[in-house]
Amino acid sequence: MPDTSDVPRGPAEELGVALTKIRKAKGLTGTRLAGMVEMSQAKISRIENAITLPDPADIEKIARALDAGEADTRRLVELAEQAHDRMTDWRSLWATLASIQREIRQIELGVKQLKDFQSAIVAGLLQTSEYARAVLSSFRPITRLEDPANDVAIPAAVSARVQRQEVLGDRERTFEFVMTESVLANRICPPEQMAAQIRRLRELSSQPNITIAIIPAATALSLPPMHSFNMFDDETVMVELLNTGILSQGKADVRAYCRAFDTFKSHATLDIDALLDKHLAGYLDEARARTAY
Structure with missing residues (x-):
């Protein structure tokens, strides 16, 4: 049986994984990113770990701080919006x-x-x-x-x-x-x-x-x-x-x-x-x- 433990199960999880990858690729810690977007490190952690439902406006702010690009930013915001339309x-x-x-x-x-x-x-x-x-x-x-x-x-x-x-x-x-x-x-x-x-x-x-x-x-x-x-x-x-x-x-x-x-x-x-x-x-x-x- 294939190992699916790291496969995102829904929009919030997929969003969290994507943001974590982008942040790490930029060489940023969660604390540093939190400071850039004027959010708490705990909030960044909850978003990345899909513990909280992400606010699309917050996700757009984070994506732009990470210089994710227009296409990736739109996709991340879409995932945040989709997360609100399902039971978590x-x-x-x-x-x-x-x-x-x-x-x-x-x-x-x-x-x-x-x-x-x-x-x-x-x-x-x-x-x-x-x-x-x-x-x-x-x-x-x-x-x-x-x-x-x-x-x-x-x-x-x-x-x-x-x-x-x-x-x-x-x-x-x-x-x-x-x-x-x-x-x-x-x-x-x-x-x-x-x-x-x-x-x-x-x-x-x-x-x-x-x-x-x-x-x-x-x-x-x-x-x-x-x-x-x-x-x-x-x-x-x-x-x-x-x-x-x-x-x-x-x-x-x-x-x-x-x-x-x-x-x-x-x-x-x-x-x-x-x-x-x-x-x-x-x-x-x-x-x-x-x-x-």
Whole structure:
């Protein structure tokens, strides 16, 4: 079987390989190129490694700084435009659970409006550290991103996830969270920690730039909640799967998920106290019963 590990799999990957070759042929480091185009070295690295969707304007600026020529510049810009019309699988780009959190944080820091739909677990931006630890620990044996013997992997990932939550304090940004009631019912961690997570949701729901809406379990849904997803400024969608994240800025994809979010939102209620109270009481009763023995 031929070795295809170095063959670009799509426009973003092909673009990254081409830019890297041109840069190296010019004898430039990523840091030097970054200075020439007034971008960070990290951004140049993300573009070359297809970790971020390339902005066509940025690519044209980079290509001209590299003196790539008109034909090559047009081709590179075309690749950048094509990359926005397809789903990008980040599976090969996420080496660790912590790196996943850091990459998502970079996206979140670049947007003004975030919409998040969850069908199974509490959104990462709303998780307590113990809830996050339980979620991330459960992923490790399935995704095998980490060495099971690596004792610092989960704490590092939890720390990175909690760090993402700093963005919630920026009142210039708005956050809309919609979740099914099953999110509250799914026992991701011990009852006392689930109770703490529910209290955290109530606390955050009072923040003026955050709205949290819940779809009651008895609701007749017009659209099945197939999976969770995030919308960034209604320009980018990230679909959350068990072992990867899929990102798209394709207009058709974004429109579809905007409609999906609005549909789920129409089924949800902002009057969440009664639902939170119900599940909080259940977890507290369970916690008391456990300590009684």
